Amino acid sequence: MTTTxxxxxxxxxxxxxxxxxxxxxxxxxxxxxxxxLAALLLSPTLLVLALVIGYPVLAGFRExxxxxxxxxxxxxxxxxxxxxxxxDNYTAIFSGDAADAFWNAFGxxxxxxxxTVILETVIGVGMALIxxxxxxxxxxxxxxxxxxxxxxxxxxxxxxxxxxxxDGAANAVLRQQILWTADGFPAKLAxxxxxxxxxxxxxxxxxxxxxxxxxxxxYEAARVDGASAWQQFRSITLPLVKPALLVAVLFRxxxxxxxxxLPAVLIGVNQDSVETLTMIAWFxxxxxxxxxxxxxATILFGYIALIAYLFVKLLGADIIGEAREQTxxxxxxxxxxKRKAVAS
Amino acid sequence: MTGSxxxxxxxxxxxxxxxxxxxxxxxxxxxxxxxxxQDQFDNSIVPVRWSLENFTAVxxxxxxxxxxxxxxxxxxxxxxxxTLIIGVFTAYALARLRFRFKNALLGLIIATTMFPGISxxxxxxxxxxxxxxxxxxxxxxxxxxxFALPLSIWLLNAFFRQLPFELEQAAMVDGxxxxxxxxxxxxxxxxxxxxxxxxxxxxxxxxxxxxxxxxVNEKDMQTATVAISKxxxxxxxxxPFGTQxxxxxxxxxxxxxxxLIFQRRIVAGLTAGGVx
Numbered sequence: 001m002t003t004t005x006x007x008x009x010x011x012x013x014x015x016x017x018x019x020x021x022x023x024x025x026x027x028x029x030x031x032x033x034x035x036x037l038a039a040l041l042l043s044p045t046l047l048v049l050a051l052v053i054g055y056p057v058l059a060g061f062r063e064x065x066x067x068x069x070x071x072x073x074x075x076x077x078x079x080x081x082x083x084x085x086x087x088d089n090y091t092a093i094f095s096g097d098a099a100d101a102f103w104n105a106f107g108x109x110x111x112x113x114x115x116t117v118i119l120e121t122v123i124g125v126g127m128a129l130i131x132x133x134x135x136x137x138x139x140x141x142x143x144x145x146x147x148x149x150x151x152x153x154x155x156x157x158x159x160x161x162x163x164x165x166x167d168g169a170a171n172a173v174l175r176q177q178i179l180w181t182a183d184g185f186p187a188k189l190a191x192x193x194x195x196x197x198x199x200x201x202x203x204x205x206x207x208x209x210x211x212x213x214x215x216x217x218x219y220e221a222a223r224v225d226g227a228s229a230w231q232q233f234r235s236i237t238l239p240l241v242k243p244a245l246l247v248a249v250l251f252r253x254x255x256x257x258x259x260x261x262l263p264a265v266l267i268g269v270n271q272d273s274v275e276t277l278t279m280i281a282w283f284x285x286x287x288x289x290x291x292x293x294x295x296x297a298t299i300l301f302g303y304i305a306l307i308a309y310l311f312v313k314l315l316g317a318d319i320i321g322e323a324r325e326q327t328x329x330x331x332x333x334x335x336x337x338k339r340k341a342v343a344s
Numbered sequence: 345m346t347g348s349x350x351x352x353x354x355x356x357x358x359x360x361x362x363x364x365x366x367x368x369x370x371x372x373x374x375x376x377x378x379x380x381x382q383d384q385f386d387n388s389i390v391p392v393r394w395s396l397e398n399f400t401a402v403x404x405x406x407x408x409x410x411x412x413x414x415x416x417x418x419x420x421x422x423x424x425x426x427t428l429i430i431g432v433f434t435a436y437a438l439a440r441l442r443f444r445f446k447n448a449l450l451g452l453i454i455a456t457t458m459f460p461g462i463s464x465x466x467x468x469x470x471x472x473x474x475x476x477x478x479x480x481x482x483x484x485x486x487x488x489x490x491f492a493l494p495l496s497i498w499l500l501n502a503f504f505r506q507l508p509f510e511l512e513q514a515a516m517v518d519g520x521x522x523x524x525x526x527x528x529x530x531x532x533x534x535x536x537x538x539x540x541x542x543x544x545x546x547x548x549x550x551x552x553x554x555x556x557x558x559x560v561n562e563k564d565m566q567t568a569t570v571a572i573s574k575x576x577x578x579x580x581x582x583x584p585f586g587t588q589x590x591x592x593x594x595x596x597x598x599x600x601x602x603x604l605i606f607q608r609r610i611v612a613g614l615t616a617g618g619v620x
Contacts, residue, residue, distance in 0.1 A: 034441050037522075041437035042449070044430045045493060052464065052490040053456045059467035127365075130358035133351075137359045142611065143604050144366045150599045151370065152551035154569040155592040159373045162585045165385075169372055172387040201366055202614070209615035244615075251457075258460035261553040265573050278462045278554075285466050286558065297463035308458055 057301070064089050064294035082291070089295035101272075101280065102296075106303075109276045112192065113256045113307075119196045121249055124203025125241075129233075131204070132211045142208075145201040153198065157265030160194035164266075181266070187273040191263050198262075199252060206248045210241040250311050257304050277303070370596075377590035384586045398590035408563050409591060412571035416595075419484045419556070419567055420549035426485070427492040427545050432538060435500030436526070440509060450501075457494040461554050464490055469558055483559040484567070488549050496545045502616035503537025540613040543606060547599060568595050 067085040093102050131141055148156070163169045164180035171178060180190045214236065222232050260282065263274040269283055281296035379386060380395040402409050437443075438450060468487050477483040507530060515525040556567040566574070572591045575584050603610055 031442075035443045038437045038441040038443040041433040041441075045434040045453075045497065048430060048489055048493060049453070049456055052468070052487055053459060056464040056467040056490075057459065059471075060463050063467055063470070127362050130355070130362055133355050134359050135352055135355055137356070137363075139607075141359050141362050141366075143607055144363045146603045146607065146610065147370050147600055148366055150547060150603045151592075151596050152553070152569050152599075154551075154553045154573050155596060156369075158573065158585075158588050158592055159369055161583075162376060162589060163369060163372060165585070167385050167387075169387055197365070197369060204362075205611060206615055209611070254458045258462065260462070265553075278460060281462045281466070282554070282558065285462075285469060290466055290470050294463075294466045297460065297466055300460050301463045304458060304460055308455075 060294045060301075061298055063290055064298050065291075067291040068289070085291070089291045090299075092292065093295055093299070101275070104272055105275045105277050105280045108188070108274060109257060109259070109278075109300075109303075111188070112195070112259060112276065113253055115192050116195045116199070116256050117249060117253050119192070120200040120203050120252060121245070123196065123200040125207050125245070127201065127204030128207035128211055129237075131208050142205070145205060148198045149202050149205075151198070153261040154265050156194060156198050157262045160190060160197075161266050164190045183267075183271050183273045185273065187267045187271065191266055191274050194266055195256065195259070195262055199255075203245075203248050203252065206244055207241055210244040211237065214240050246315055250308065253311065254304055254308060257307065258300065373589050373596075374593055376586065377593045379586060381586050398586040399594070401584070401587045402591045402594065407571065407575055407587075407591075408566070409568070409571060409594075411564055412566050412568045413595075415481070415565060416550060416568040418481055419488070420546050420552075422481065422485045423488040423492050423549040424542055424546045427489060427496045428538065428542055430489075431493055431496040431500055431541070432534075435497050435504050436530070438497070438501050439504035439507075453494045453497055457491060457498070459490075461487075461491070465555065465558055472559060477559075479560050479562045479565045481565075484552075484556050487555045487559070488552055491552075492545050492549055495548060496541045499541045499544060499613055499616065500534075500537060503541070503613075504534060506537075507533050536609065537613075540606070540609040543602060543610060544613050547603075550599065 065084060065086060066082045067089060068082050092098055127145070131138055131145075134141065151159070161181055165171075166177070166179060166181075170180065178186050180186045218236055219232060222236060227235070258278050259276050260278040263271075263276060264279060264282075267274045269275070269279055277296060277300040281293045281300065284290075284293035284296060375389075375391060376384070377398050378394050378396070379391045379398070380393050381397055381401075383392055386392060401407075438446065464487060468483075472478055472483045509530075511533075512525045512529045515529050516522065520528065551569065552567070553569050553573075556570050560566055560570070563571075568591075572588055572595065575588050575591065
């Protein structure tokens, strides 16, 4: 992500790597020992992740094929407990009233994702540019930018609920009488405002870090060549900040897609206007309809995976870029200009 | 020179706008907490009468807020410690050792942070009901490892890769074993990165809501964020905003103090990780 840092670490790695490769070539024992050590060090993490992520995802998929409740077996006896229902949980989601609720939640989730991420990116980049241009007070702003980030989401939900009260601060400032926290479009708007407030400073912070890596003389040269401020921004700043920005945007998107705390606290569960897929699944689970909840969760999982895949494919966001590049370089043992090819 | 002066003024205006954007809602929360309950809906910028009534109300018996704070500290603390113990070794291996499938493994670890919490929640909820873990600390700590571990490995990996590993090499040439070299050379150098990761992990665990809300239905086991969202007013009908704001201030201010003290490190950690 950062040129100077890359070069430094690559140099360090080359220095450290050289004698090691020689040793490894001398005898396979050292390399094998290293591999065994790696396996030893990695196994606790893999075990924990398998238990708390791998198992639930698979079990959740299995769960979504079962339903709880009474049913008749082939002899006409009543059987209790969970039974295999195939894709019934899924077809139930896509039929009747449930279908309306599902498509509503799906629409909300998608709408929130696109609006908040676009707004966050624009505001975040704006903030970063302002901070980068600052003569004084940069430290103060950087400190204040961390405040929204540090407030727990549930608390910020309450805070905005208070601001958006019928006789609260928002209406007083706007001199309006909008029922923000009731159902309807204002509720959507309230969620978007609260979400953007909390997360755009974070994007600003990342972009600022990217901006500070761009050498000043690049801009000098552009100015000498007569580039306008907008041209400088478009042809120098954006392309150089893009890799960091893309990763940040990807993570923000995936985070909004599973949004729960903010609309749940700010507006409440079971409100059509702000219900997201996670909220619908959570509501099913809290009513002990695990099969149906698991089906919603599985659909959401697939949706998130699809968006992540499309994002990485279409825009070429390289998430593990820095780490991967280093291993590639270490193999070639020379810093190559291949970064772009690896990244895309 | 007028050009540079307007630029200077514009820059100050911009800085002020960013600061107001970030701080105004938080200021409003704090100031609302210090109002008297009867002035709660007063929209003046500074309270007419300052009062601590909301803060005493937070710790009133039936809210159980002190207990909730303790629960939050236990859950977030255990999550952080466990995560770091497991994560440090993995991050070290990823940053330092050479083995096959490293990129695949990194990709896998980062992919797990994208998994929606809800798809993890439903089966665990069912499992924990079966083994009687509902209303226990471990029911909140274990699922939290699912998001805390990938996050901390990612951050630690970013920090560890910046370490001067040739020093370790030199120590091993001088006769240290790999373990000794790790302990005497790498651990002290890595400490700041580990510390930053600890803060970020703790904040992430402290802010957790979905799991804490679902795994617990007893008041005594609620974490602070869940407890605050469930505060009830004296009458039970109107939402006790003053108390909630005061509780919000109590939960947030320690975090903000820590964040401001370690500002530089945290910014370094966030930008190195690029993750939430």
